[in-house]
Amino acid sequence: MQTGNTVYFRTKPRIAATATVAGPKECAGVVGKYVDLPLDDDTFGEDTFERAERKMFLYAVQKSIEKANLAAPPDVFLAGDLLNQIISASFTARATGLPFLGIYNACSTMSEALLLGGMLLDGGYAQTAVAATGSHFSSAERQYRYPLELGNTRPPQSQWTVTGAGSAVLARGEEGPALTCGTVGRVIDYGVSDVNNMGAAMAPAAADTIRKHLIDTGRDPSYYDLILTGDLGVLGSRLVKDLLWEKGIDISANHADCGEIIYADNEDEFQGGSGAGCSAVVFNSYIYDLLRGGSKVNKVLLVATGALLSTVSSGQGESIPCIAHAVAIEQGRTFDRETN
Amino acid sequence: MQTGNTVYFRTKPRIAATATVAGPKECAGVVGKYVDLPLDDDTFGEDTFERAERKMFLYAVQKSIEKANLAAPPDVFLAGDLLNQIISASFTARATGLPFLGIYNACSTMSEALLLGGMLLDGGYAQTAVAATGSHFSSAERQYRYPLELGNTRPPQSQWTVTGAGSAVLARGEEGPALTCGTVGRVIDYGVSDVNNMGAAMAPAAADTIRKHLIDTGRDPSYYDLILTGDLGVLGSRLVKDLLWEKGIDISANHADCGEIIYADNEDEFQGGSGAGCSAVVFNSYIYDLLRGGSKVNKVLLVATGALLSTVSSGQGESIPCIAHAVAIEQGRTFDRETN
Numbered sequence: 001m002q003t004g005n006t007v008y009f010r011t012k013p014r015i016a017a018t019a020t021v022a023g024p025k026e027c028a029g030v031v032g033k034y035v036d037l038p039l040d041d042d043t044f045g046e047d048t049f050e051r052a053e054r055k056m057f058l059y060a061v062q063k064s065i066e067k068a069n070l071a072a073p074p075d076v077f078l079a080g081d082l083l084n085q086i087i088s089a090s091f092t093a094r095a096t097g098l099p100f101l102g103i104y105n106a107c108s109t110m111s112e113a114l115l116l117g118g119m120l121l122d123g124g125y126a127q128t129a130v131a132a133t134g135s136h137f138s139s140a141e142r143q144y145r146y147p148l149e150l151g152n153t154r155p156p157q158s159q160w161t162v163t164g165a166g167s168a169v170l171a172r173g174e175e176g177p178a179l180t181c182g183t184v185g186r187v188i189d190y191g192v193s194d195v196n197n198m199g200a201a202m203a204p205a206a207a208d209t210i211r212k213h214l215i216d217t218g219r220d221p222s223y224y225d226l227i228l229t230g231d232l233g234v235l236g237s238r239l240v241k242d243l244l245w246e247k248g249i250d251i252s253a254n255h256a257d258c259g260e261i262i263y264a265d266n267e268d269e270f271q272g273g274s275g276a277g278c279s280a281v282v283f284n285s286y287i288y289d290l291l292r293g294g295s296k297v298n299k300v301l302l303v304a305t306g307a308l309l310s311t312v313s314s315g316q317g318e319s320i321p322c323i324a325h326a327v328a329i330e331q332g333r334t335f336d337r338e339t340n
Numbered sequence: 341m342q343t344g345n346t347v348y349f350r351t352k353p354r355i356a357a358t359a360t361v362a363g364p365k366e367c368a369g370v371v372g373k374y375v376d377l378p379l380d381d382d383t384f385g386e387d388t389f390e391r392a393e394r395k396m397f398l399y400a401v402q403k404s405i406e407k408a409n410l411a412a413p414p415d416v417f418l419a420g421d422l423l424n425q426i427i428s429a430s431f432t433a434r435a436t437g438l439p440f441l442g443i444y445n446a447c448s449t450m451s452e453a454l455l456l457g458g459m460l461l462d463g464g465y466a467q468t469a470v471a472a473t474g475s476h477f478s479s480a481e482r483q484y485r486y487p488l489e490l491g492n493t494r495p496p497q498s499q500w501t502v503t504g505a506g507s508a509v510l511a512r513g514e515e516g517p518a519l520t521c522g523t524v525g526r527v528i529d530y531g532v533s534d535v536n537n538m539g540a541a542m543a544p545a546a547a548d549t550i551r552k553h554l555i556d557t558g559r560d561p562s563y564y565d566l567i568l569t570g571d572l573g574v575l576g577s578r579l580v581k582d583l584l585w586e587k588g589i590d591i592s593a594n595h596a597d598c599g600e601i602i603y604a605d606n607e608d609e610f611q612g613g614s615g616a617g618c619s620a621v622v623f624n625s626y627i628y629d630l631l632r633g634g635s636k637v638n639k640v641l642l643v644a645t646g647a648l649l650s651t652v653s654s655g656q657g658e659s660i661p662c663i664a665h666a667v668a669i670e671q672g673r674t675f676d677r678e679t680n
């Protein structure tokens with residue numbers, strides 16, 4: 001059930017349901033018509049951005065549980081977010097009363113949660129699990145960069161933190177796309193210290209995990225209909241393809257990046273979207289629908305990428321350690337034999 | 341392998357080795373003679389407290405791996421800490437190059453890491469794992485409360501964040517105390533909002549998890565030689581016993597708290613120790629040695645307790661959500677039949 005850094009899920013836990021909520025800017029793009037609750041107002045009627053973020057988080061979790069139509073409350077809640085002390089996840093855990101395992105790998109939290117959820121279900125430690133994360137542009141900006149009121153000019157290499165949350169309910173059975181295997185990432189740091197250049201910082205971690213996954217499973221990139229990175233953006237996406245190309249791996253035919261696709265072309269977001277909510281919203285709405293549809297996209301490798309950026313360590317002269325976790329999600333009954 | 345919120349480890353993963361490092365104040369107490377590296381200087385020769393914390397973290401992890409004498413590097417590193425973005429754990433992951441799953445449940449991170457590690461080994465997703473956490477008084481004070489330079493008077497209900505780190509290596513085989521089962525906690529919040537009164541905030545979460553664990557397993561508190569809470573301190577320890585007493589459960593005969601026992605009697609630390617490093621240091625040094633000795637203490641329920649405190653949410657008028665995870669560690673070959 002384990003080769004190198006890759007684990008296999010014998011019982012094929014299913015993503016029984018997902019739910020998402022996102023801000024108006026996000027819903028102007030491709031995900032707009034797939035999101036359960038497109039917001040008109042990114043404060044979600046709350047008086048602070050942190051409360052708005054938390055309300056989105058809770059909405060996504062509760063809606064996904066409702067859609068999954070479970071016989072009993074989920075056995076475990078695996079979640080984290082970008083705010084210090086993962087407060088959006090913690091307050092959602094408080095509101096739902098679910099057994100809670102807090103996790104944090106920045107914007108790779110969505111795939112970390114699915115990966116851990118897959119192991120907990122497959123190992124028999126839970127019958128059902130909820131995996132969730134989210135982010136909010138305005139709460140992230142003021143925590144990681146500058147107060148919005150300062151009106152700083154954004155540099156061209158910057159990305160826009162997604163305002164949104166996504167949640168997936170994992171369950172046994174035959175309903176929904178299955179988790180078949182996953183690869184645990186390791187921290188890679190090429191020395192990028194520009195807090196506005198997350199894509200470049202994270203690309204080496206994504207390349208490392210994708211390469212490790214392909215080696216461990218003996219698969220060619222073409223095995224997947226889609227190798228979906230989390231939030232590398234335009235520049236980071238080019239870098240991950242170049243880095244893999246140098247190692248003799250060509251993912252250009254089937255790679256897409258949630259950060260690159262989330263915003264509409266006419267939105268001037270430089271390199272695209274970022275944040276834990278980026279892969280959470282794109283995967284749990286648009287991509288999940290494609291998988292359920294089952295016509296074109298049947299095998300997805302979700303590789304959410306995280307920049308483990310701390311303002312304190314950056315201020316102390318440190319570069320940004322990055323990580324990416326991969327999880328394979330497959331629709332239909334024809335799984336690769338190695339994972340059976 | 342699961343009853344209620346409690347999971348059972350069929351294969352009994354072992355704690356093959358542990359390692360700890362702690363500051364001079366901590367080593368003046370009972371743990372002093374069990375800690376691998378007692379520090380003379382809490383800066384550990386570094387120029388910032390954050391770097392000192394990180395250096396302790398890396399020391400504990402590397403030393404535990406060395407002591408475990410593994411044939412290959414550990415399969416996975418499960419860790420988190422109190423600093424924003426769990427930077428001490430992230431930088432340790434970078435330095436070691438191990439596959440990394442970042443976790444965060446504040447001061448309950450030690451038992452969360454052991455619980456997840458137990459599931460990963462027992463489920464066959466890893467052969468070996470490292471579970472670690474730590475904290476530093478001075479980095480925690482300036483992040484969560486006030487800069488030390490301000491010289492604030494500490495109120496009598498306060499605790500002292502432990503300067504130290506602890507790491508445990510989990511492996512298969514027959515060597516070392518075994519993880520037999522564990523209970524995933526849920527967030528409990530009785531409305532305490534005083535950031536200097538962590539013990540009172542966390543006691544209800546500890547009581548909830550201990551009660552759930554005893555119900556799920558059908559055990560009496562006397563099953564355990566020691567029910568060891570993480571960092572409730574003197575006041576919190578009294579509260580957890582009272583709260584359980586009200587539910588008809590008497591743990592007074594075999595309860596101890598890491599925060600209550602870590603400092604020497606003549607150290608004026610009010611309610612005692614706290615911080616993720618508190619249970620990490622006490623469990624992985626003194627208690628682990630007692631278990632290995634095997635004469636008096638053979639069955640320990642470690643219930644590390646976490647206050648998911650955020651300065652932002654506290655500033656926005658929120659109370660402190662708290663959590664506790666329980667993990668049963670048993671020495672010898674005579675495990676309870678229910679866990680076999």
